[in-house]
Amino acid sequence: MADEQPGLSLDHDEHSQARRTFLKQSSLLTALAFTPGPVVRAAAAELDEKVAAAFEKVPLKLAVNGKRYKLQVEPRTTLLDLLREQLHLTGTKKGCDYGQCGACTVHVDGKRINSCLTLAVMQEGKEVTTIEGLAPGGDKLHPMQEAFIKHDGFQCGYCTPGQIMSAVACIREGHADSEGEIREYMSGNICRCGAYTNIVAAIQEVKNGGQRV
Amino acid sequence: MNQFQYVRASKPKAAIEALARDPNAQFIAGGTNLLDLMKRGVMAPQKLIDINKLPLDKIERQEGNIRIGALALNGAVAEDKLVLEKLPLLAQALNAGASAQLRNMATVGGNMLQRTRCPYFYDTAMPCNKREPGTGCGALEGYNRMHAIFGFSDKCIAVHPSDMSVALAALDATVLVSGPKGDRRIPFAELHRLPGDQPHIDTTLGAGELITAVEVPDNAFTRHVHYLKVRERASYAFALVSVAAALQLDGSTIKDARLAMGGVAHKPWRLADAEKTLVGKPATDETFRQAAEVAMRGAKAFQHNAYKLKLGPNSIVQALKNAAAA
Numbered sequence: 255m256a257d258e259q260p261g262l263s264l265d266h267d268e269h270s271q272a273r274r275t276f277l278k279q280s281s282l283l284t285a286l287a288f289t290p291g292p293v294v295r296a297a298a299a300e301l302d303e304k305v306a307a308a309f310e311k312v313p314l315k316l317a318v319n320g321k322r323y324k325l326q327v328e329p330r331t332t333l334l335d336l337l338r339e340q341l342h343l344t345g346t347k348k349g350c351d352y353g354q355c356g357a358c359t360v361h362v363d364g365k366r367i368n369s370c371l372t373l374a375v376m377q378e379g380k381e382v383t384t385i386e387g388l389a390p391g392g393d394k395l396h397p398m399q400e401a402f403i404k405h406d407g408f409q410c411g412y413c414t415p416g417q418i419m420s421a422v423a424c425i426r427e428g429h430a431d432s433e434g435e436i437r438e439y440m441s442g443n444i445c446r447c448g449a450y451t452n453i454v455a456a457i458q459e460v461k462n463g464g465q466r467v
Numbered sequence: 468m469n470q471f472q473y474v475r476a477s478k479p480k481a482a483i484e485a486l487a488r489d490p491n492a493q494f495i496a497g498g499t500n501l502l503d504l505m506k507r508g509v510m511a512p513q514k515l516i517d518i519n520k521l522p523l524d525k526i527e528r529q530e531g532n533i534r535i536g537a538l539a540l541n542g543a544v545a546e547d548k549l550v551l552e553k554l555p556l557l558a559q560a561l562n563a564g565a566s567a568q569l570r571n572m573a574t575v576g577g578n579m580l581q582r583t584r585c586p587y588f589y590d591t592a593m594p595c596n597k598r599e600p601g602t603g604c605g606a607l608e609g610y611n612r613m614h615a616i617f618g619f620s621d622k623c624i625a626v627h628p629s630d631m632s633v634a635l636a637a638l639d640a641t642v643l644v645s646g647p648k649g650d651r652r653i654p655f656a657e658l659h660r661l662p663g664d665q666p667h668i669d670t671t672l673g674a675g676e677l678i679t680a681v682e683v684p685d686n687a688f689t690r691h692v693h694y695l696k697v698r699e700r701a702s703y704a705f706a707l708v709s710v711a712a713a714l715q716l717d718g719s720t721i722k723d724a725r726l727a728m729g730g731v732a733h734k735p736w737r738l739a740d741a742e743k744t745l746v747g748k749p750a751t752d753e754t755f756r757q758a759a760e761v762a763m764r765g766a767k768a769f770q771h772n773a774y775k776l777k778l779g780p781n782s783i784v785q786a787l788k789n790a791a792a793a
Contacts, residue, residue, distance in 0.1 A: 441702035442566020
């Protein structure tokens with residue numbers, strides 16, 4: 255069934271994903287080769303094997319972009335790493351990984367959060383929306399994505415998924431009434447290319463356009 | 468990040484018992500500070516007890532106070548109608564902290580318990596008595612521009628980073644705690660410690676204790692309030708100095724005042740003597756300057772934070788002016 259799938263057997267369009275998948279698999283294999291098994295790690299840390307067993311994967315059910323997943327995750331996996339490494343939703347970016355840049359911004363139960371500073375296992379039963387799930391579907395972009403393109407709201411584009419997720423939340427929260435308010439409520443998203451002026455213009459256009467976001 | 472066991476608690480009692488049983492366990496709520504510290508190897512709990520499912524997130528009007536559950540999110544509290552109407556100083560302080568995303572994750576209890584942002588505490592290659600007791604203080608002779616000017620010791624000169632706590636200190640809040648020995652109430656001023664000889668202990672919470680709520684007594688500081696936060700960019704940065712100012716005015720005469728500072732000590736720094744000098748005086752710049760002078764008595768700077776001796780009183784005057792004009 256399409257609505258409950260284990261995280262490691264997600265099927266993708268093999269063609270377009272080929273290079274990305276190769277990179278991921280090769281780095282995964284390297285990582286595995288150098289990582290000792292849990293029992294060995296536990297012995298090194300002077301813990302008993304029972305505890306080591308408990309370190310193993312925890313069941314997790316959550317929905318991402320409307321799809322339900324039944325997964326097994328290691329407790330220390332952040333929501334960001336789950337999305338990128340296990341579900342292969344690489345639109346959400348890892349910038350600083352310490353909650354300082356906002357590149358990892360996603361919506362959980364409709365609220366924007368930093369996915370790098372929360373554990374995947376803490377999202378049991380939650381609905382997650384990432385940049386991949388923002389648009390209404392088909393070839394159509396979300397109005398905020400259109401506005402970012404129109405106003406050149408980026409240069410390198412790395413912070414853009416987080417900026418857009420945050421921008422949509424900013425309007426939904428009712429904090430996009432003035433330039434000053436937008437700047438304040440978008441301050442959790444850093445753009446090192448400095449596209450702030452254009453980002454603010456994009457948000458203002460969507461806000462003033464009165465479209466449903 | 469180190470490996471750890473993960474358990475979810477559905478009742479406060481179970482959470483408290485689990486924490487009391489295991490000295491290497493930690494509660495996790497929002498996780499915005501704990502996970503940050505775990506990724507850097509500053510903290511390495513062997514067990515995390517997820518308390519997010521505990522029913523502790525309500526904001527309610529009670530007789531004589533407003534009770535805010537420990538798991539209420541910072542963003543939710545800052546936007547709450549009751550808080551905006553009755554505790555605008557708290558709402559301002561919350562909105563001055565972190566970013567919209569982090570405020571949607573961080574809880575009220577976690578905000579109080581966040582660790583210092585002293586770079587020597589964060590850098591595991593540096594000595595730090597708070598992180599590793601007995602190793603010394605890197606900041607004392609180091610790059611100490613963010614550091615304390617009040618209440619420090621020769622073991623630690625770190626500051627407490629919370630904005631919310633500065634407002635709660637000014638508003639005489641009480642922290643409600645449940646633990647293995649039962650429930651107790653801690654006046655906000657007694658929750659955080661000064662570093663002394665034991666800077667690794669941030670608060671007066673006992674083993675296995677869980678913060679369940681904070682109560683803010685009814686007060687008349689609903690209009691003339693201001694939370695001033697001075698930082699190195701316009702938003703999303705920790706305070707160099709912050710001031711929570713609240714006035715009750717009768718015409719232009721100050722009937723009552725509350726004043727506290729952030730970014731200057733190991734705990735939110737209540738300025739009780741300065742408050743006393745304000746009461747009964749006209750709300751003028753001259754009065755505010757006198758209060759600021761009293762507030763700064765006993766302040767001492769290190770090599771790189773002497774600017775705080777000027778920034779501090781100037782910020783107090785500005786916050787009081789803004790509060791009076793609000």
